[in-house]
Amino acid sequence: MVLPWKTAINVAKLDLSRGSATPHLLNRRARVVGAGAEHSGKRFQLDWHTVRLFLYRCFKRLGDIIVSALGIILLGIPMVIAAVAIKIESRGPVLDLAERIGKDGRPFVLMRFQTGHEFSQSDEPARTASFLRRTHLDAAPQLFNVLMGSMSIIGPSAESREFYRASRQEIPQIRQRLLVRPGMSGLEKAAGATELARGTESPNVEYVRMQSGLLDLKIFALTLFVLFHDDNGSA
Template identity: 30%
Template sequence: MLDYTNAVGSKVLHAAVLPVVVGLAIKLVEGTFSIGRFAEAWPVTVLFVFAYLGAWSLNSAFEQYPFLGQFEAAFLSASCAFVPVGLVLHSLLGPSLRMIAFVAGGGGLAVYLVDQFFHQFRDSRLVVIPGGVSYRLLATPGVTPMKDACLDSVDVDGIVADLHSSQAAYHRLIAQYRLTEVPTHHAGYLYKLLTARVLLGEDCRTELTVDERPYYPHVKRASDIILLAISQPFTGPILVAASLMLWLESGGPVLSWHERIGRHGETFRMTKFRSVGTGDGRENATSVDRLIQKLRINELPKLWNVLKGDLSLIGPRPKALDFSPELFEEETLLEYRHYVRPGITGWAQVTHGFAVDEARRELEHDLYYVKYRSAALDLLIVYLALKSVLSGFGA
């Protein structure tokens, strides 16, 4: 708690530099600094201070998720905070103050990025104790095992072990590090941090608790509707063009309907573009099919289900009615996965592609999303989805 308070105080102190940045912007734009002009530019100062603190808060949330580098997280959080503020100022201010806001915004962004550059993180040195589910952690990419011979002498930041089932041979080592106030972490906790998945396995007991968030579903539903309205000028013409191409190539209906499992296990009919290929394999797909799949246009008809409330833009992938519950180690996990609305894209799809082959891995990602769902995680999924579309990852 003390570290967090110190961090907040540090960021507030850094944000206090922004009024100086605004003053310098006035000097650069108008050639001289004026107290009166600085007073007129108070919306610029106030909003950019809030943008700086908002970017820091959002970046702090991104830091708990893998698959996003430190500088990438800094640019993403800065974009989400500074760009909306810039658009607001552009609509409120006159031409002369707009230029001051533009220069001040660039300076504030530079201050933020320099601050992030000088606060880089180093890799943690952790000792992973064998036994129990620790083998799952040792098999995770990026985890390098240490030799037993150097365990007693290495300077470490923490101990990692299966606290439910640790081997007796390492009890002395664990006790030794505890005497030096080195923290001990459960292997499942580190597994979630490194993989963004909930640890599942035949040899571990799955305990998943889902916090009630009474306002989050309503905020997310409102966000879905707003984003649908904003995207309509872009998605509408694409839907019309794709429908016309499919109709010209094959004739007949261009949409197909499929039964899917929705929130709380209720069924609904999901729509998507009808495949015009001659078979189920991708090698038999037509040129229109391949184009629609590559550009992910096949996902756009599902926006109708989002409008109806069957789907959300973000959530676990909707399963067919013949989905086998044997994939779940406990029947209650099926209820957890259906605790939220399924989505067009989700945490599993943006981290391991839209064609997730391992059912267990997909389930671990889905349960992670249900447990830690938040606005920051939704924003990160949107960013990674756009990144995957542009890069072709998971196509």
């Protein structure tokens, strides 16, 4: 009487002598190994994307600190002069403080120089206010927002809570902007787009989707070009 396990051994030997080597078993094992390798590859890709995004955010924050600190040092004296001139020409405060919504929906106080005509002591617009708006120096105090971490040099424009509430119907993806810090300049400002057509997505939303170090450098270079050229295109 041949035991079952001996029969199995004889069948295996027969398969080997015929060159088959139980291909159905080998193919099954290959499929299992292949599936495991594919799953491992997906997990590696996901981990690499997470690491890349983490490194990008770390270097961007480091760049924000360096650029904002250098900007405060270089513009320190002009900002002091501007503050004194605003105080002389106006009856209101030196800074315009406004609540804005930042990353993860956290509110913060956005700072900029006061340039409103209603604070002028005469009927004509204050010369200091006009100069600050023309040279974009009215936004210089936002460098302190960047240094403190509530803003970034490059990012979506900072908006109020009412803006997000009013825009939810027109731009359903508007809250994606809250995934990153708002910026002093961004894809919308650098491109000169001030108004969006109804039903279209904001360039700020597109920035969140496409954010990268190379895109930030392009926007930063375009922003510098805009800063050193007036509305007429002359330097």
